[in-house]
Amino acid sequence: MDENFNIVIIDEDENTGKIIKSYLSSNEKVNICGVFTDFETGLEALSKIGKCVLFIDVSRNFDRAVVQIKNIKDNYKDVFVAALSDKTSTENIIKVMRAGAKEFITKPVIQTKFLEIIEEIKAEYFLTEQIDTCKIISTFSNKGGIGKTSIAVNLAVELAQMTKEKVALIDLNLQLGDVATFLDLSPAFAIDYISDNINNLNDEDLLKAMTRYKNTSLYVIADPLNVDKSQDITAEQIKKILSALKKNFSYIVIDIASNIDSKTIMALDYSDLILLISTANLPAIRSTQRCMEFFKKLNYGSEKTKLVLNRYMDNEEIKTPDIEEVFKQKVYWKIPNNYLTMMSAINKGVPVNEINSEANISVNYKTFAAKVSDYLITERLSKNFYNKQ
Numbered sequence: 454m455d456e457n458f459n460i461v462i463i464d465e466d467e468n469t470g471k472i473i474k475s476y477l478s479s480n481e482k483v484n485i486c487g488v489f490t491d492f493e494t495g496l497e498a499l500s501k502i503g504k505c506v507l508f509i510d511v512s513r514n515f516d517r518a519v520v521q522i523k524n525i526k527d528n529y530k531d532v533f534v535a536a537l538s539d540k541t542s543t544e545n546i547i548k549v550m551r552a553g554a555k556e557f558i559t560k561p562v563i564q565t566k567f568l569e570i571i572e573e574i575k576a577e578y579f580l581t582e583q584i585d586t587c588k589i590i591s592t593f594s595n596k597g598g599i600g601k602t603s604i605a606v607n608l609a610v611e612l613a614q615m616t617k618e619k620v621a622l623i624d625l626n627l628q629l630g631d632v633a634t635f636l637d638l639s640p641a642f643a644i645d646y647i648s649d650n651i652n653n654l655n656d657e658d659l660l661k662a663m664t665r666y667k668n669t670s671l672y673v674i675a676d677p678l679n680v681d682k683s684q685d686i687t688a689e690q691i692k693k694i695l696s697a698l699k700k701n702f703s704y705i706v707i708d709i710a711s712n713i714d715s716k717t718i719m720a721l722d723y724s725d726l727i728l729l730i731s732t733a734n735l736p737a738i739r740s741t742q743r744c745m746e747f748f749k750k751l752n753y754g755s756e757k758t759k760l761v762l763n764r765y766m767d768n769e770e771i772k773t774p775d776i777e778e779v780f781k782q783k784v785y786w787k788i789p790n791n792y793l794t795m796m797s798a799i800n801k802g803v804p805v806n807e808i809n810s811e812a813n814i815s816v817n818y819k820t821f822a823a824k825v826s827d828y829l830i831t832e833r834l835s836k837n838f839y840n841k842q
């Protein structure tokens with residue numbers, strides 16, 4: 454670890470700089486490159502310093518600060534941003550993290566908590582430890598034809614569109630998956646090739662073996678081109694693929710097959726969020742109930758498993774409160790029934806948004822993606838941040 458740990462502080466209140474400096478005075482290899490009370494001067498210094506951790510106060514003029522963080526992340530890839538604020542509403546924290554900040558530190562800055570956060574930033578800065586910011590979202594149901602693929606595909610497209618971050622979409626329906634068809638892709642390589650070669654593919658090779666969706670930040674791993682290849686793919690190989698993707702992607706969306714085998718369980722285990730898909734009719738509710746019982750045995754809590762009702766209609770005979778009563782869990786999201794838009798999207802091989810961006814289902818998917826992304830950021834923060842308060 455010969456590299457210096459460079460630090461820049463931008464805060465209108467010059468006391469913050471003094472406090473942070475004093476907290477770091479005994480910290481090895483820390484190099485405080487500059488303390489600025491004015492943003493423009495601080496930004497100018499950033500362009501000369503290169504790799505550094507920037508502590509930036511967002512308490513005053515919050516909206517402007519969020520834009521500034523976004524600009525910094527767009528222009529200076531090596532700058533780790535840690536936001537400081539005396540206003541800690543969840544909404545503010547999410548906005549700042551979405552703009553690209555890695556940490557959110559409450560003011561007044563308390564020494565022990567600050568030093569704990571510094572250790573985490575240091576680990577990532579020196580790459581001694583991979584900080585796990587990639588999140589895995591799965592769509593699952595033990596019933597076929599319920600909407601797993603439609604949801605995985607449209608959610609992944611919207612996540613990529615909204616965050617502009619890299620999103621991987623994996624088809625784990627290894628015998629005749631539908632993801633490539635739903636997006637009209639003709640993959641040159643598929644999951645069988647990637648599984649066979651996972652030990653030898655570097656990050657660049659892996660990305661090349663995936664199929665990019667148009668000009669977006671969404672990359673797809675399709676089901677095997679030959680059905681007979683599906684049997685050769687192991688749970689261990691899938692685990693390796695997920696680990697490799699986690700290094701370079703912000704989100705991984707997995708369309709999981711309905712049958713419960715070792716691959717399904719591995720993917721479910723690895724997921725941060727399982728969207729358990731159901732519909733408001735008795736057979737679907739019964740099988741979702743069985744699925745919930747199975748998840749309980751696997752020790753999945755309600756923070757990991759969320760109930761999604763697909764093809765929802767306002768005049769359903771079985772009402773949402775009845776369903777919630779059965780599952781003893783809130784319905785996380787409802788996707789409206791819109792057969793014409795959905796069928797047209799599938800037949801044309803595009804997301805629903807491209808058929809009609811104003812259709813209820815398209816608007817719903819946009820809001821859904823925002824909710825999922827906000828939830829995952831909040832979960833990450835509650836683990837990395839709130840428990841340090």
Ligand SMILES: Nc1ncnc2c1ncn2[C@@H]1O[C@H](COP(=O)(O)OP(=O)(O)OP(=O)(O)O)[C@@H](O)[C@H]1O
Nearest residue numbers: 597598599600601602603764789790791792795796
């Ligand atoms: N919100 C919706 N409104 C209307 N139709 C829908 C909706 N979501 C999905 N569908 C329709 O339901 C059918 C099944 O969807 P999909 O293929 O996504 O389900 P699946 O669970 O992936 O199925 P499988 O188990 O075969 O993989 C499709 O024909 C699709 O058009």
Ligand SMILES: [Mg+2]
Nearest residue numbers: 601602626631
């Ligand atoms: Mg499917």
